[in-house]
Amino acid sequence: MTATLLGIGFGFAARCLMLRSDYRQYPAYPHGYVTHLSLGLIAALLGALAVPALLEREFTAVTFLSLAATQFRDIREIERETLSKLDISNLVARGPDYIEGIARVFEARNYLVMLIALLVSGLTYLTNVLAGIIMGAFALLGALRLMRGPVIGQIATVRPGRISFKGPNLFVEDIHFMNLAREEVRRTVLARGLGVVIEPFDDNAREILANNGQRMAIAHDAATQLGIYRDVDTAEFTPILRRDLDTGRIALLILPLEKDMDCLVSAVKNVPVLESSTSRPLKSRAGRGAAD
Amino acid sequence: MKTQISKYILAVVTLDPALVGSGGAPVFVARDRAEQDRIATYLARITEGVVHDLENGVYILVKH
Numbered sequence: 001m002t003a004t005l006l007g008i009g010f011g012f013a014a015r016c017l018m019l020r021s022d023y024r025q026y027p028a029y030p031h032g033y034v035t036h037l038s039l040g041l042i043a044a045l046l047g048a049l050a051v052p053a054l055l056e057r058e059f060t061a062v063t064f065l066s067l068a069a070t071q072f073r074d075i076r077e078i079e080r081e082t083l084s085k086l087d088i089s090n091l092v093a094r095g096p097d098y099i100e101g102i103a104r105v106f107e108a109r110n111y112l113v114m115l116i117a118l119l120v121s122g123l124t125y126l127t128n129v130l131a132g133i134i135m136g137a138f139a140l141l142g143a144l145r146l147m148r149g150p151v152i153g154q155i156a157t158v159r160p161g162r163i164s165f166k167g168p169n170l171f172v173e174d175i176h177f178m179n180l181a182r183e184e185v186r187r188t189v190l191a192r193g194l195g196v197v198i199e200p201f202d203d204n205a206r207e208i209l210a211n212n213g214q215r216m217a218i219a220h221d222a223a224t225q226l227g228i229y230r231d232v233d234t235a236e237f238t239p240i241l242r243r244d245l246d247t248g249r250i251a252l253l254i255l256p257l258e259k260d261m262d263c264l265v266s267a268v269k270n271v272p273v274l275e276s277s278t279s280r281p282l283k284s285r286a287g288r289g290a291a292d
Numbered sequence: 293m294k295t296q297i298s299k300y301i302l303a304v305v306t307l308d309p310a311l312v313g314s315g316g317a318p319v320f321v322a323r324d325r326a327e328q329d330r331i332a333t334y335l336a337r338i339t340e341g342v343v344h345d346l347e348n349g350v351y352i353l354v355k356h
Contacts, residue, residue, distance in 0.1 A: 167345075167347060168344070168347065178342075178344075179344040180342070180343070180344070181332060181343040181344055182329060182333060182336075182343050183329065184329075185343070232340060233338075234337075235336075235340055235356055236336075236342045238356075
């Protein structure tokens with residue numbers, strides 16, 4: 001009984017810790033918390049019961065774990081659906097790749113909770129409470145570490161880039177962005193716009209940055225953190241990212257409400273590298289050969 | 293999956309009607325640069341499109 005309770009306690013604590021709401025503001029409403037906390041509690045309960053049930057020769061109880069896995073897969077489905085629907089109302093869309101990443105994380109966190117509860121309750125059952133608590137503490141630390149994935153700042157240099165016009169054509173450094181006809185729009189872009197150039201460190205990073213979903217995530221994160229100077233009827237002020245075909249560099253053009261270059265650079269550096277955009281051409285013989 | 297055309301020309305605003313042939317998008321003829329700018333701005337706000345300059349006196353409005 002102590003083992004199970006300890007397992008549930010640590011599992012639930014892990015879910016609470018992982019539910020920290022940050023600038024992504026999701027979930028930021030009470031009902032979102034309720035949904036995820038109660039599912040986390042169920043996950044913890046299932047995980048905590050597994051080892052004691054197994055040792056008490058209650059084999060059928062363990063099959064419930066597989067039932068739980070099906071349930072948690074549905075969470076990803078739900079998250080994806082909700083976020084995709086809400087994305088239409090965003091001034092700067094998250095993009096499908098970012099949404100998929102978030103949904104996947106929500107699913108994985110429940111498995112993590114289940115695993116922590118299983119480890120803690122199992123160890124407590126087999127040894128003693130103290131060992132269980134130590135195990136739980138380490139598991140919580142491990143879970144917090146897992147929350148941090150790589151960010152753009154680790155795969156590329158991010159530096160300010162100069163915005164200029166050649167006739168109606170807009171450039172950030174030498175990367176062409178678009179053709180803007182109206183004089184007033186050009187003046188606004190020059191006055192309010194900020195340009196950032198992202199230079200990949202290697203070929204792996206180049207492929208990550210080439211991914212359109214990754215670029216949408218950068219635009220979305222930059223816009224949420226600095227505010228965006230646009231409304232639904234000013235499509236020309238949408239932040240965009242364009243690629244230099246020769247070198248694989250990426251440039252971002254954004255019209256933030258708060259024109260602060262240092263904050264923009266740090267916001268871009270902290271954009272997570274999306275799981276779905278990750279590719280490693282340098283791991284292949286052809287990729288390595290082509291790199292030099 | 294819903295399939296749709298995502299980029300298309302909504303309208304053409306020109307100073308010289310001879311430069312634009314008939315096509316899918318409506319053509320607005322402006323008397324001078326100021327009027328061309330004004331028409332393009334109104335149309336851009338109403339249609340949520342972006343005005344592009346073809347650099348021959350023709351503006352196109354594109355839905356992105």
